Amino acid sequence: MDVAVPDEPSAAELIAGRAGLRAHPMDGLLFDGVPLAGIAARHGTPCWVTSADTLRRRFRTLRAAMPGVTIHYAVKANDHLALLAVMAAEGAGADVVSGGELLRAVRSGVPGGSIVFSGVGKTRGELALALASGVAQINVESEEELLALSAVAQERGGTAQVALRVNPDVDAGTHGKISTGRAGDKFGIPLQDAAALYARASRMPGIRAIGLAVHIGSQIRAVAPFGAAYRAVADLVVGLRGQGLGVETVDCGGGLGIPYAGEPAILPHAWAASIQAALGGLDLHLAVEPGRWLVGPAGLLLASVIRTRRAGMARPIVILDAAMNDLARPALYDAWHGVVPVSAACLARTPELVDIAGPVCESSDVLARRRMLAPLPDDALVAILDAGAYGAVMSSSYNARPPAAQVLIDSHLPGGQALIRAPGTAAELWAAEILPARA
Numbered sequence: 344m345d346v347a348v349p350d351e352p353s354a355a356e357l358i359a360g361r362a363g364l365r366a367h368p369m370d371g372l373l374f375d376g377v378p379l380a381g382i383a384a385r386h387g388t389p390c391w392v393t394s395a396d397t398l399r400r401r402f403r404t405l406r407a408a409m410p411g412v413t414i415h416y417a418v419k420a421n422d423h424l425a426l427l428a429v430m431a432a433e434g435a436g437a438d439v440v441s442g443g444e445l446l447r448a449v450r451s452g453v454p455g456g457s458i459v460f461s462g463v464g465k466t467r468g469e470l471a472l473a474l475a476s477g478v479a480q481i482n483v484e485s486e487e488e489l490l491a492l493s494a495v496a497q498e499r500g501g502t503a504q505v506a507l508r509v510n511p512d513v514d515a516g517t518h519g520k521i522s523t524g525r526a527g528d529k530f531g532i533p534l535q536d537a538a539a540l541y542a543r544a545s546r547m548p549g550i551r552a553i554g555l556a557v558h559i560g561s562q563i564r565a566v567a568p569f570g571a572a573y574r575a576v577a578d579l580v581v582g583l584r585g586q587g588l589g590v591e592t593v594d595c596g597g598g599l600g601i602p603y604a605g606e607p608a609i610l611p612h613a614w615a616a617s618i619q620a621a622l623g624g625l626d627l628h629l630a631v632e633p634g635r636w637l638v639g640p641a642g643l644l645l646a647s648v649i650r651t652r653r654a655g656m657a658r659p660i661v662i663l664d665a666a667m668n669d670l671a672r673p674a675l676y677d678a679w680h681g682v683v684p685v686s687a688a689c690l691a692r693t694p695e696l697v698d699i700a701g702p703v704c705e706s707s708d709v710l711a712r713r714r715m716l717a718p719l720p721d722d723a724l725v726a727i728l729d730a731g732a733y734g735a736v737m738s739s740s741y742n743a744r745p746p747a748a749q750v751l752i753d754s755h756l757p758g759g760q761a762l763i764r765a766p767g768t769a770a771e772l773w774a775a776e777i778l779p780a781r782a
């Protein structure tokens with residue numbers, strides 16, 4: 344017989360562990376004071392709900408933990424214009440990895456001079472766009488990219504401010520698919536090659552070498568890998584300066600993890616301390632590129648139960664109207680997201696052990712396995728938690744499923760909330776398809 348997973352946090356614990364969530368005895372689950380049932384009634388499900396209030400709180404917490412360090416929000420985590428505008432208004436810069444993200448950041452009010460351009464495969468067109476936008480810094484990942492950037496900058500008659508992204512060969516201790524700083528990963532310049540390339544960059548036309556960048560992975564929950572990477576970069580800074588080369592800035596990347604299941608995770612001040620311990624004494628301009636920590640807990644995915652399969656099942660399978668095409672993380676990385684009922688009546692019921700799946704025709708379309716969840720009638724609502732980062736941005740239209748609606752909760756808005764993305768339609772999905780004319 345199936346038994347409960349012992350370490351599984353209960354719905355009450357999941358709610359208690361999140362500052363923005365509260366269970367109201369009548370209105371059910373509230374997100375920053377707004378009843379989620381009301382949002383679902385108005386806009387349907389699946390529906391992404393993001394709280395600008397939580398986002399601002401988190402940004403301010405992070406900023407307070409690292410005075411003097413410039414924060415470039417990693418746009419890839421959630422690139423909705425409304426969120427970017429909130430971040431821009433808070434004074435955050437942006438870390439972008441494509442021409443599209445660059446245009447989104449600029450469109451949302453992030454000044455070019457507050458944008459860092461990262462990424463392993465920037466095209467010449469994207470490099471030219473970055474220079475035209477006056478970005479603060481381009482994080483160059485290879486000798487080949489450096490040569491291409493030098494050529495593009497010279498064609499434009501300008502100079503690119505460059506940081507070399509180094510690969511320190513540090514295992515971040517996270518999921519293999521989101522590790523980026525091991526020697527075999529595709530990112531960054533091997534540490535042993537970095538000094539020679541920096542010296543070359545310093546002499547290259549069209550290039551001004553201003554510093555170094557490092558990013559070893561995402562959802563990092565221990566301080567040791569950060570410390571190892573930053574110490575390696577600090578040694579490199581000292582070595583370069585010893586050769587008479589100028590190093591003004593170090594971009595410490597992102598990667599700060601969040602406790603999806605209540606597991607231990609480090610806090611911003613511990614991350615900040617690891618940066619200061621390694622690099623604080625070197626008279627550098629320091630910057631970070633966090634994504635997940637800022638927006639992950641600021642968003643959730645609302646879904647409805649289509650039906651629960653019980654007949655002939657080892658344990659019930661609750662089938663939701665949200666699926667792997669909406670939230671890809673469980674299928675891609677075996678990620679764990681809390682799932683809690685929304686209605687007060689359901690929150691009060693005794694939970695049973697279930698699997699929670701979507702309707703997509705793939706065995707990997709299971710959003711949560713072996714969870715204690717209250718028995719839910721058809722059409723009951725659930726909230727899939729901590730879905731603000733790498734959620735909506737990674738959605739696809741697989742199985743001809745259009746993009747879900749998105750709602751922003753924001754106490755600065757009249758009414759406290761706004762639809763920020765209408766639910767997509769089937770016709771929108773095929774709008775750009777071309778039926779070839781036949782003779």
Ligand code: LLP
Binds near residue numbers: 561633
């Ligand atoms: N900087 C660079 C160069 C990055 O590649 C990333 C993330 C970040 C900053 C932001 O990292 P964060 O603070 O969000 O951990 N889709 C995966 C995560 C991929 C992260 C990619 N790079 C997931 O859902 O877990």
